[in-house]
Amino acid sequence: MKGKNLLPVNIKIKVSTMKFQLNLVKSILAVVGVAAVSAVSAAPASAFSFGNIVGGDTPGDAYVNSFSFDVIDQGSSVLFNIINSGDAASPSMFIGKVLFDDNGYLSNAMANVGNVGDISFSGGAGNDQLPQGGNGFTTDYAFTRDNGGGNKWGVQAGKSLGVTFTGNYANVISALNSGALKLGLHVQALPNGASDSYISSSTSNTQDTPELLTILAAAAVGFGTIFKKQRTQAQKAE
Incomplete structure (x- = not known):
C-alpha cells in the first residue's frame, strides 16, 4: 500500500474573548456605579x-x-x-x-x-x-x-x-x-x-453607616467574584 501524503490542516478555534471582555466591562461599570452612589449617600x-x-x-x-x-x-x-x-x-x-x-x-x-x-x-x-x-x-x-x-x-x-x-x-x-x-x-x-x-436615653445604641473604605472593599470583592464567574463562562464556551 502506497503511503498517502497527509495534508496539513489548520483548525481555528474562535474564543469569545470579545464577548467576555464586554460583559466584564459592563459588570465592572455596574459595581462602580453602585459604589459611587453608596459613597455619596453614606454620610x-x-x-x-x-x-x-x-x-x-x-x-x-x-x-x-x-x-x-x-x-x-x-x-x-x-x-x-x-x-x-x-x-x-x-x-x-x-x-x-x-x-x-x-x-x-x-x-x-x-x-x-x-x-x-x-x-x-x-x-x-x-x-x-x-x-x-x-x-x-x-x-x-x-x-x-x-x-x-x-x-x-x-x-x-x-x-x-x-x-x-x-x-x-x-x-x-x-x-x-x-x-x-x-x-x-x-x-x-x-x-x-x-x-x-x-x-x-444616654444609653442609646448608635449605628454608623458604612464608611467609604468599607464600600470600596466590598466593591473590590465584587470585582473578583464577577471576573471569576465571567472567565469561567468564557472558558466553557471555548
Missing part, C-alpha cells in the same frame, strides 16, 4: 431612642419605643430626624413639641428640614419647660407644632421632623451618649386624651 449617621421619665406621668410609658431620632453628619452641621413609628394601640398620638437641652454643642437652629409628611414646627432658642421634665432637663432650643387643630402639623405615625444645627458630629454623638446633650418630646393625643413626655 455617617447614628440612631437613638427615648426613655420614660422616672417618677413622671405614665399614660405614654407603653409607647416609648414608638419614638426615636437619627443624627446625620452634614459636614459643618448635623441633622436630627425625630421619628414617630406609630402604634396600633394609639394611632392618633403625635409629637407636639421637641426640646433640646444643649449645653453649648449646637447653634443656628432651623426646623422643617427634610420633613417626612405634612409637618410644620416653629421655634428656635428658647426656655420652654418640658412637661414632667425633671432630671435636670434645661431647655435651650424649643420647637412646637404650628396651630392647625387636632394633630395637624404634628409628627404623626410614620412621619418625621427634621431639625438642623451648626455643630460637630463627633462631639454631638459623644454628648448624646454621655447625657450632656438631651432631647425631650411632648406627645399628645394618647388614649383617653392623655399626654406624656420622654427624654433621650
